[in-house]
Amino acid sequence: MSASGRFDDQIALVTGATSGIGLELARQLAARGAKVVATGRDQGRLMALAPQVDLALTLDVLQDDSVQAATAAVQDRYGRLDLLINNAGVGLFQSWQDTSMADMRRIMDVNLFGAVRVTQAFLPGMVERGRGCVVNIASVAGERGYAKHTAYCASKHAMIGWSRGLQKDLKGSGVDVVIVCPPAVDTPFFGNAGFHDYKEKHPGLSMMSAGQVAEQTLQAALARKRQVILSPRAKTLWLLDKLVPPLVDGLQKLKDLR
Numbered sequence: 001m002s003a004s005g006r007f008d009d010q011i012a013l014v015t016g017a018t019s020g021i022g023l024e025l026a027r028q029l030a031a032r033g034a035k036v037v038a039t040g041r042d043q044g045r046l047m048a049l050a051p052q053v054d055l056a057l058t059l060d061v062l063q064d065d066s067v068q069a070a071t072a073a074v075q076d077r078y079g080r081l082d083l084l085i086n087n088a089g090v091g092l093f094q095s096w097q098d099t100s101m102a103d104m105r106r107i108m109d110v111n112l113f114g115a116v117r118v119t120q121a122f123l124p125g126m127v128e129r130g131r132g133c134v135v136n137i138a139s140v141a142g143e144r145g146y147a148k149h150t151a152y153c154a155s156k157h158a159m160i161g162w163s164r165g166l167q168k169d170l171k172g173s174g175v176d177v178v179i180v181c182p183p184a185v186d187t188p189f190f191g192n193a194g195f196h197d198y199k200e201k202h203p204g205l206s207m208m209s210a211g212q213v214a215e216q217t218l219q220a221a222l223a224r225k226r227q228v229i230l231s232p233r234a235k236t237l238w239l240l241d242k243l244v245p246p247l248v249d250g251l252q253k254l255k256d257l258r
């Protein structure tokens, strides 16, 4: 596989393709030869994306009907799905005292159960054919705790746990599960979570671009990696946190690190 590997004739579905990382994933997959099914809820942004992909579909990961309709549409048009990227997700950045049970459920619903719902719909076909790849866009917040991120950390830790279980269940099936953990990425994510001045409040924080995340995610998918922590700094912090957690806590007090 070349460094900029191709996805020629692969049918690839991306959830949350109307913004940020998902939008870049859809564009880069199309540029690399995939037949891309770009999905999301926002009709205006879906229509704008439609000319760049093979199919633009409404898909709300919270709704059984919506997922069933998208699954049927993919089956009718292509008869299969080769690559599923569970990217749709939402953030919540507030203290534990301000995080209600309804907040917890909403974040878990989208970030965990949404990915589970879509995967359960497409996985049987992949297993039956004996090939396929599911990429789950988790986060470094699925590997470490962050202050004022309880709901989000819980949802991404859960996504990673579920993915690891799936990896075991699917061993030998020909279907791979790839876990991707980006650090902070410069997308509308923080604004969409109501944190409009995130960048201003974190002036020292270096962020990846959505394009970089998409590029590295697709490389991981081609290589069928089990899990990737994107960016060397995030990887170092992840490793240090496993070995000497107080050191990382101390470093984070000194500098805004992801």
Ligand SMILES: NC(=O)c1ccc[n+]([C@@H]2O[C@H](COP(=O)([O-])OP(=O)(O)OC[C@H]3O[C@@H](n4cnc5c(N)ncnc54)[C@H](OP(=O)(O)O)[C@@H]3O)[C@@H](O)[C@H]2O)c1
Binding pocket: 015, 016, 017, 018, 019, 020, 021, 022, 039, 040, 041, 042, 043, 045, 059, 060, 061, 062, 087, 088, 089, 090, 091, 110, 114, 137, 138, 139, 140, 181, 182, 183, 184, 185, 186, 187, 188, 189, 190, 192
């Ligand atoms: N940005 C970061 O710093 C960062 C870091 C690590 C991991 N991540 C993860 O990366 C993924 C993408 O985030 P992003 O930064 O690209 O954020 P974003 O720009 O806010 O995009 C989020 C996407 O999720 C979709 N979405 C939200 N609720 C949905 C639902 N119920 N059904 C279907 N789609 C839904 C949105 O589409 P519609 O509104 O059209 O439905 C949108 O396309 C998320 O899982 C996020 O947790 C982000």
